[in-house]
């Protein structure tokens with residue numbers, strides 16, 4: 001009988017199902033694979049010709065990553081819209097990876113929404129996100145992807161996390177109940193990446209971005225996040241020549257906002273320089289009150305009416321700011337100031353939504 005040798009990928013990664021010798025234990029196999037992988041996968045030198053699959057490229061984050069990679073000279077980007085490749089379908093994902101053989105994967109496809117959508121559709125937020133991330137992460141390992149970047153989120157830290165929020169706060173307390181389903185799915189994605197790294201030496205990293213805004217944001221008032229919602233409300237109020245703009249809550253809570261192009265630049269840096277399975281925060285390190293944000297937005301939009309605060313609506317957590325010490329130590333800093341980013345986003349909104 002022919003005894004097949006363990007198969008090795010071009011990157012030297014042993015495949016699932018490989019056996020060194022017939023009496024090797026599971027723990028032994030894991031140890032061996034980890035060693036084999038550690039010497040090869042851990043060093044990622046991103047070549048400009050590497051095939052990079054950006055999953056979710058039609059979304060806000062995915063489209064920013066495509067812009068950033070293209071402007072950085074990466075010329076072999078791989079994208080597929082949801083209508084052509086539904087990442088919830090494992091066999092379709094298998095076939096796609098087998099055909100295309102991406103070297104690097106950025107997983108920016110997810111079911112994302114604001115408080116109302118998260119609260120109303122916990123089944124979809126939990127199940128779809130688990131399906132998408134399980135399929136992509138597992139297939140990436142099986143098909144020998146050299147590096148994968150998974151997007152977590154600052155909103156999956158515990159509701160009462162210390163401020164600014166350090167990476168160690170993850171799983172240290174109860175979650176915000178309104179987005180618990182989404183958070184549980186995202187935490188499972190991080191844990192799966194860490195498990196592949198620990199057990200098989202895979203170079204799968206997870207990042208924790210703060211609140212993002214920018215082109216391709218969602219401006220639907222039913223499902224949008226605060227900055228996009230305020231921008232749309234101020235624009236509508238200006239167009240209708242209203243004298244008053246009503247904003248939810250007291251305006252006192254403080255939040256951090258990062259332009260999505262800055263997020264993309266941080267992700268590319270981390271793909272090139274960060275090889276740890278430990279999560280890493282991505283933020284600008286500064287927060288602003290919702291009142292200051294609303295005033296800034298009205299100024300940019302040109303709405304000169306009065307702001308009124310509807311204090312019957314909930315404020316949420318008083319402050320949410322990420323501790324970005326780890327990211328700063330790698331030499332990264334944001335380059336887009338909030339006013340400049342809001343002006344640019346408003347111009348995008350007018351060009352794309354207000355036609």
Ligand code: NDP
Nearest residue numbers: 056058059060061082086087088109110112151153209212
């Ligand atoms: P978007 O909704 O803008 O983009 C997500 C993309 O994923 C969409 O194009 C969506 O397609 C696609 N997608 C969803 N389900 C599937 C599927 N089954 N198969 C293929 N594609 C699918 O979200 P963002 O760009 O804002 O978010 C991307 C990632 O960044 C998420 O993981 C999110 O958690 C993270 N993040 C975002 C933050 C933010 O403020 N926006 C903050 C922190 C983290 P379609 O629209 O057709 O459903």
